[in-house]
Amino acid sequence: xxxxxxxxAGLAALLMAPLAFAQTxxxxxxxxxxIYPLASKWFHEYNVLHPNIQINYxxxxxxxxxxxxxxxxxxxxxxxxxxxxDQQLGEAKIKPIMHLPLALGGVVPIYNLSVHGLRFSxxxxxxxxxxxxxxWDDAAIAKDNPGxxxxxxxxxxxxxxxxxxxxxxxxxxLSKVSPDFHKKxxxxxxxxxxxxxGGKGNEGVAGLVRQTPGAIGYVELIYALQNKIAYxxxxxxxxxxxxxxxxxxxxxxATAQIPADxxxxxxxxxxxxxxxxxxxxxxxxxxxxxxxTKKKAIHDFLVWALTKGQSYSKDLGYAPLxxxxxxxxxxxxxxxx
Amino acid sequence: xxxxxxxxxxxxxxGPVAPPKAPTHAxxxxxxxxxxxxxxxxPPVPEEPRRPLATRFPKRSSGRTADLIFRLATGACAAxxxxxxxxxxxxxxxxxxxxxxxxxxxxxxxxxxxxxxxKYGALTFLFGTAYTSxxxxxxxxxxxxxxxxxxxxILPHSLSxxxxxxxxxxxxxxxxxxxxxxxxxxxxLVRSFEVSIYKSxxxxxxxxxxxxxxxxxxxxxAGLLLAIMALPFILSVTREVLxxxxxxxxxxxxxxxxxxWQAIYNYILPYSWKGIxxxxxxxxxRVLGETMAVTMVIGxxxxxxxxxxxxxxxxxxxxxxxxxxxxxxxxxxxxxSLGLILLVVSILLNAAxxxxxxxxxRGSSSPREAK
Amino acid sequence: MNRxxxxxxxxxxxMEGVCLVAAVIAVLPxxxxxxxxxxQGFSSLSFSMFTQLPMPPGELGGGMKNxxxxxxxxxxxxxxxxxxxxxxxxxxxxxxxxxTIASALRFACDVLSGIPSxxxxxxxxxxxxxxxxxxxxxxGSVALAFIMLPVVVITTQEMLYLVPHSLREAGHALGIxxxxxxxxxxxxxxxxxxxxxMILSVSRIAGETAPMLFTAFGNPYLSLDPKSPISTLPHMIxxxxxxxxxxxxxxxxxxxxxLVLGILGATLLSRFILWWHQRSLNT
Numbered sequence: 001x002x003x004x005x006x007x008x009a010g011l012a013a014l015l016m017a018p019l020a021f022a023q024t025x026x027x028x029x030x031x032x033x034x035i036y037p038l039a040s041k042w043f044h045e046y047n048v049l050h051p052n053i054q055i056n057y058x059x060x061x062x063x064x065x066x067x068x069x070x071x072x073x074x075x076x077x078x079x080x081x082x083x084x085x086d087q088q089l090g091e092a093k094i095k096p097i098m099h100l101p102l103a104l105g106g107v108v109p110i111y112n113l114s115v116h117g118l119r120f121s122x123x124x125x126x127x128x129x130x131x132x133x134x135x136w137d138d139a140a141i142a143k144d145n146p147g148x149x150x151x152x153x154x155x156x157x158x159x160x161x162x163x164x165x166x167x168x169x170x171x172x173x174l175s176k177v178s179p180d181f182h183k184k185x186x187x188x189x190x191x192x193x194x195x196x197x198g199g200k201g202n203e204g205v206a207g208l209v210r211q212t213p214g215a216i217g218y219v220e221l222i223y224a225l226q227n228k229i230a231y232x233x234x235x236x237x238x239x240x241x242x243x244x245x246x247x248x249x250x251x252x253x254a255t256a257q258i259p260a261d262x263x264x265x266x267x268x269x270x271x272x273x274x275x276x277x278x279x280x281x282x283x284x285x286x287x288x289x290x291x292x293t294k295k296k297a298i299h300d301f302l303v304w305a306l307t308k309g310q311s312y313s314k315d316l317g318y319a320p321l322x323x324x325x326x327x328x329x330x331x332x333x334x335x336x337x
Numbered sequence: 338x339x340x341x342x343x344x345x346x347x348x349x350x351x352g353p354v355a356p357p358k359a360p361t362h363a364x365x366x367x368x369x370x371x372x373x374x375x376x377x378x379x380p381p382v383p384e385e386p387r388r389p390l391a392t393r394f395p396k397r398s399s400g401r402t403a404d405l406i407f408r409l410a411t412g413a414c415a416a417x418x419x420x421x422x423x424x425x426x427x428x429x430x431x432x433x434x435x436x437x438x439x440x441x442x443x444x445x446x447x448x449x450x451x452x453x454x455x456k457y458g459a460l461t462f463l464f465g466t467a468y469t470s471x472x473x474x475x476x477x478x479x480x481x482x483x484x485x486x487x488x489x490x491i492l493p494h495s496l497s498x499x500x501x502x503x504x505x506x507x508x509x510x511x512x513x514x515x516x517x518x519x520x521x522x523x524x525x526l527v528r529s530f531e532v533s534i535y536k537s538x539x540x541x542x543x544x545x546x547x548x549x550x551x552x553x554x555x556x557x558x559a560g561l562l563l564a565i566m567a568l569p570f571i572l573s574v575t576r577e578v579l580x581x582x583x584x585x586x587x588x589x590x591x592x593x594x595x596x597x598w599q600a601i602y603n604y605i606l607p608y609s610w611k612g613i614x615x616x617x618x619x620x621x622x623r624v625l626g627e628t629m630a631v632t633m634v635i636g637x638x639x640x641x642x643x644x645x646x647x648x649x650x651x652x653x654x655x656x657x658x659x660x661x662x663x664x665x666x667x668x669x670x671x672x673x674s675l676g677l678i679l680l681v682v683s684i685l686l687n688a689a690x691x692x693x694x695x696x697x698x699r700g701s702s703s704p705r706e707a708k
Numbered sequence: 709m710n711r712x713x714x715x716x717x718x719x720x721x722x723m724e725g726v727c728l729v730a731a732v733i734a735v736l737p738x739x740x741x742x743x744x745x746x747x748q749g750f751s752s753l754s755f756s757m758f759t760q761l762p763m764p765p766g767e768l769g770g771g772m773k774n775x776x777x778x779x780x781x782x783x784x785x786x787x788x789x790x791x792x793x794x795x796x797x798x799x800x801x802x803x804x805x806x807x808t809i810a811s812a813l814r815f816a817c818d819v820l821s822g823i824p825s826x827x828x829x830x831x832x833x834x835x836x837x838x839x840x841x842x843x844x845x846x847x848g849s850v851a852l853a854f855i856m857l858p859v860v861v862i863t864t865q866e867m868l869y870l871v872p873h874s875l876r877e878a879g880h881a882l883g884i885x886x887x888x889x890x891x892x893x894x895x896x897x898x899x900x901x902x903x904x905x906m907i908l909s910v911s912r913i914a915g916e917t918a919p920m921l922f923t924a925f926g927n928p929y930l931s932l933d934p935k936s937p938i939s940t941l942p943h944m945i946x947x948x949x950x951x952x953x954x955x956x957x958x959x960x961x962x963x964x965x966x967l968v969l970g971i972l973g974a975t976l977l978s979r980f981i982l983w984w985h986q987r988s989l990n991t
Contacts, residue, residue, distance in 0.1 A: 026936060028842065030661075040764035040928065047929075054929045056937060063453070064662020071666065074842045154550035161637040163453065163662045190453040190664065197554065197648050198637030199950075200658055203765070206952035211524070212552050226766035227952040316766075407887030408804055414796030415805070418857055419816045425823065425854075428834045483730035491724055492731065503735045509975050510741065511915025513942045514964045517949045518741050521748075521957070565737045572734065598720030619822075626824020628918040629942075633950060653826050653918070660830075660922045676830040680823060687822035691815060 025297050028056045031065030031079025032165040033201035034220045035281045038103055038316050039079070042309050046301055053297050059201060063163020063189040069284050070097060076294050078284035081105070082168025082189045083263040094289070098336075099262045099282040100329055102305060104253050104319035106244030107169045107277045108231040110209050110224050111216045114151060119144050121235040122177030122268070122276065128155060128216060129174065130181060131195040136214065144235070151214075158208045158217035161198025163190040169279040170218045173267035218277075221245075222317040236276040237268060248275035249319040258325065287335045299336040306330060425680060433674035439667055445674065450639050450655070452668035459675055461639035465556075465649035466625060469635070472560025472645070473567055473624050478617050480564070481571030482606075488572075489579040490601055501576060508569035516633035519562050524634055527561070528553030531646050549646040554636040557645040562630045567620035574619060578612030578697070579605060612697050618690035625686070626679050628653035652679055742968075749965030752958045757966070762928055762944070768955050772963050774930040775944040781932055782845050782924055782940055783914050786852035791906055793853075794860025795895075801861070802868040803876075803890050814865065820858040828854045829919025837923060845931075845938035848924030852913040859912055863905025867898040900985035904978035911974035915967055917942040941967055 036059040043055040060068075062080035069078030070092035083099055084092075109120055113136065124140045127133045133140050137150040160167045168189045175182035185191050197212070199205035202219045206227050209217040221244045224231040233241040242248050251274040256266045268276045283302065289295045306329055310320040321329075440457055447458030484504070488497035531551030534541045541547050582605050590600035606613070636648020637658060652675045663669045760771030801810045832851035837843055871894050879889035895902065917940075920926075925937040926947070932938075941963055948960035 026931075026933075028937065037765050043928075044764055054931075056927050056929060058661075058926060058937075061662040063664045067662065067664055072841075074837075156550050156552050161658050163659075163664055188453050190451065192449065192451045192454075192456075193638075196638060197552065198650075198658075200637070203951040203953075207950055208554070210952050211520075212528075212554070214550065215552075222766070223952065229952070403888075404886045407890070408800075411796040411800035411804065411890075414793045415800040415813055417793055418797045418820070418861055419813055421854060421857065422816055422820055425827070425831055428831055429827070432830070432834050480730050480734060483727045484734040487724075487727035487731040491727055500731055500735055503738050506972060506975065507738045507741075509911065509971050510738075511917070511942055511967065511971070513915065513917040513946050513949075514745075514968060515741070517945060517960060517964055518744055520949055522740065522744050568734060568737075596716050596720035598723045599716060602723070622822045626826065628824065628826045629946060633946075653824060656826055656830070657918055657921055660833075661925075673830055673834070676827050680827045683822050683824055683827075684819055687819045688815075691818050 024052050024054055025293055026054045026056065027077070027294050027297050027301075028058075028075045029065070029077040029079060029283075030058045030060055030068040030075045031077075031284070032062035032081050032281065033059040033203060034062070034081045034105060034107075034164075034166045034279075035059075035079055035102060035318075036202070037220075037222045037226070038313060038318050041312050041316060042301075042305055045309075045312070046304060049304075050300075053301070055297075055301065061160070061162035061189070061201065062165030062168065066189075066284065070094060076289060076291070077298055079282070080189075080284060081165030081279050081281040082172075083265075083282060084284070094286050096288065097284050097286050098332060099284060100302065100332060101262055101280040101321060101325065102283050103281050103310075103313050104249050104321065105279060105281060105317070106221045106249045106252075106275050107166055107173075107218050107279065108221050108224050108244045109216060109218055109234065110206065110229045110231045112209050112213055112229070113153075115148060116230050118148065118230075119233045119235070119241040121241075122174060125234070126174040126178035126181040129157060129159070129193070129196070130178075130184060131157075144241075153214045156212050156215040157193075157196030158199055158205050158212070158215050159193050159196045160190075160205060161200050164201075165189060165279070165281065166202060166218065166220055167191065169267060169277060172265055173277045176268040220317075225317050234276050236274055237270050238272045238274075240272065242273065242275050244275045244277070246314060246317075246319045248273055249278045250322070251275070252278035253280070253319070253322065262329070285336055289336075295336055299333060302333045302336070303330065306333070422684070426684075429673060429677040429680050433670060433677045435667055436670035436674045439670075445678075448639075448641060452659070452671065453664045455667075457668075457671040459652070459671075459678075461641055462650050462652045462655050462675065463678075464641045465635070465639075465651040466653070468556055468649065469559045469563055469631060469651060470621060470624050472556060473563030474617065474621055476560065476564035477567040477571055477620055481568050481616070481620070482575050482613055484568075485572055485575035485579055486601055486606070489576055490597065490605070501572065504569050504572050507565065512566070512627060512629040513633075515562055515565065516630035519558060519630055519634045523561060524553040524558050527555075527558045531557070535646075545643050546645050549642065549644045551646055552636065552648065554634050555646055555648040556635070558634040559631045559649070559651075560645075562634060563624040563627060566627060566630070567624050570623055571616045571620045574616035574694070575609070575613055578609045578616065581612075582608050611693060615690045615693035615697070618686055618693065622683050622686035622690060626653055626683055628657050632657050652676075745961065745965055745968055748958075748961035749963075752962030753965055754962075757959070757962050761930060765951070765953055765956070770955075770959070772941065772944055772959060774927065775939040775941045775963070776966070777930065777932065778845070778924070778927070778938040779914060779941040781934070782848045782920075782938060783852060783910060785846065785849035785934065786856060786913060787906075787910055789849070790853040790856040790909065791860055794857050794909070795864050795902065797857075797861045798864035798868055799890050799895070801865050803886065803894070814862070817858040817861045817865075821862065824918075825851075825855055825916050826918040829921065829923055832919060832923045840935070843923060843925035843937040844935050845924055846934045848920050848938065848940065849934075851919035851923050852916060855916060855919070856909040856913045859909040860905055863908065864898075864902050867901030867905065868894060870901070871897045900981050904981050907974045907978045907981075911971040915942050915971060917946050 039057055043057060047054060062082050065078040065080050066084055066088060068075045070088065073093055084097065089097060109125060111118060121144050124133065124144055127140055134155055135152060136155055137152045141150060168187065171185060171187050171191055175187050197208055199208045202223045205217040206219050206223040206229060209215040210227060210229055233243040236242050251271060252266050252269045255269050255271050256264055258264050262282065266278050266280065285298055306326050313320045436457065444457055445459045448460040449456040449458040450461060488501055528551055531553065534547050535551045586604050586608055587600055590604040595603065631651055632654040635651065635654060637650055637654065638648040639650045640647065656672050656675055660672050663672060757771040758776060759773055760769065761774055762772065763770030801813050805813065829851045831854060832847050836847035836850050875893055875897060876889055879893050920940050920943045924940055926943055927937045927939045945960045945963045948956035
């Protein structure tokens, strides 16, 4: 065979390749990195059960997920841990948008220091991120940690460089405990930080803190666990220093009044044993999605995720949703058929 | 990567010679910048007329249509390539219009960047781009010129070929891989350096450019990576410029009793300064738009700080990090307007550099750039 | 010898020493980079890197099969467009264009090659992703084609220019149509150089990451559909490098080694082709 024939055959094969994938239903979504470890485990397992359904989730930050789904319409579903506000819902190009909680998680402060076992109160964290507390041996940190020998080193602050629901949860909590923080920085998926390095995604923050001695950052619990980074308990409204865990995060959700559209903040909740920086994380889906096959695929996946999928949450450090909430949600999920 | 340039034999210096005794008779003054034809340069390749032979169609009846089609097809390809610049400018301007309509050019010069709250000031990124490029060029330009001098004037031919190959291979390495190496190898080194300055008993940490917490990531690390990326360009262009210095210049220098270094410093380098300047511009154009390696080591903090230890943000990095999750169409347009700034600056710098090199007579035999 | 001469000589030797030190410093980055690359990447180069898909974060194992094949597809599509157009433009520049147009085109190519790759990515985003309403492999290929075009044109043009004019004259003397002269005689004579240019342009775009961030976008599954998002090797290396997972770091080095072997291999191969061609011409 001449080289020309080879080339022609190769081109033909290349052009035919897409046909081989015709039966695959390919759903795309974008959203936060908070849920990414659990979500990718779910999509992986779901794909094993249903090989023809491929759910491609890009964790680009909650802000991006909101935009790609509601405005740009480049993806079939979104995901966020900072719920859309009314203005964003009004500007959406697809309506109605449902927020459906997928899991409960906690945002933990992580640090890279020779000393371990540190604990923080909300005010201290707020002052660190405001740039008011700059050294590790500051009086504020010493107050939270009596008897601990703190090194005289500068604090290297790490925050998110991208639009993030994790940031939303973090600043939501800090704004509640520090009026100064609320005034100067405020709440949102992306805020203007006075100081600090920016990491891309939860992974970026975890990576930076891991590699930078004297650093402090904030990530979803699983990122601290998986990478064996020291994380600290935070003082809650009852005055206890509580570590993020299944029980404490679930306790935070237990007292919350969850409205019909599921958008609620559960940071700094009342009650003992509750972790103060907890949050739901929501999938953004719409019954108005034009492609029926994809909508059905999303519906089927959600039914699985809210029932069988919840068994994977625990191992990855997320709290499973309360049963009553799941029953309520499944009724709304049915609207996606 | 360098194209196979034809190195002119006989352009190497004959080596240091013992200075001659003072001349006993008056010699006519030699103009140092005279472009005297070289006696031992090889005979020039016969200048072929560049007028293409295909300007007139053949008078045969057959082949005329095919020729026409071929000419049109290749002409279309050429038009496409040339048109690409126009297309690039048009689309980038079009994409930036919503941003300009919203907040105008002036707002771009504000230091506050917060798209979620409708603030689109790009001053911190302009500073970061300029500062890291400056650090990179301040390291790469002297290093590149001195290395080129070593390769052309001092080292034996075989060794200089190996070294220039080694440096040119550096240009072939993708930026993301240099960033990978930067994160795991360079940044810890930079951090130990910064820590040693921070802990220095001389109080060095109080000097403004060394102030701040030693993190490793930041302007210094980014500047070093940019220097590594600019070096191959500066080196290869400077090498070619030095090779083009006519032998008569060197002979004149040695005839007047110069040492090898004096010949280099007083005769050869001044002769080539325009080419070296062009090389510097090319290197600068290369590093201004550099994205991946810088994004991985700069710390992503939009701030203006003079310290080398500080973290920062560049135009290209903010586009890379924030484009996919910008909160609004307006924010996307603002990011595209940052890209427009990059486009315009790179076109101007490249055009200026090329014109400078063409003016020198080097024409278009320029080294090829990597990303 | 007077004192002034001794001073000049010593100063000269010192400065030459400085130049030599500069030369040593200049080669250090390449060697340190290659050293670390081989040290870290060699252990992770394994069969599974080519055969397995990536695992969810935190789980061990997994490979880069989708990214490797994705890169092949995206680069391949870009090449299919970029090389013919580039060679066509170069042929026009050398065979048909007058000196002003030819130098203007060359100037345009030089300027084009200096445009940052992220700007080309923004361009492809506006031209392809926005009308299509989603990310796709083809938009990534468009961005890469934009980047590779000036490289192909410049190298091909230089190679064609080196072909002696007498070949063209001989062709015309024999009555061969111009298009035939250009394709069968000139291009064939310059073939090794043109091939070199092709190899170099491919190796140039194989490592591009910045445009992929918002064109090809990435995909955890194996996908060869040009209209869907796709994962490419440099993009995956980037994501793994900035992550906190050690296992992902290991894979990133492995992927980096693979990429570098490919690129350096292509560069050295192209130099070898030229050297061999030069040698066969001289014998």
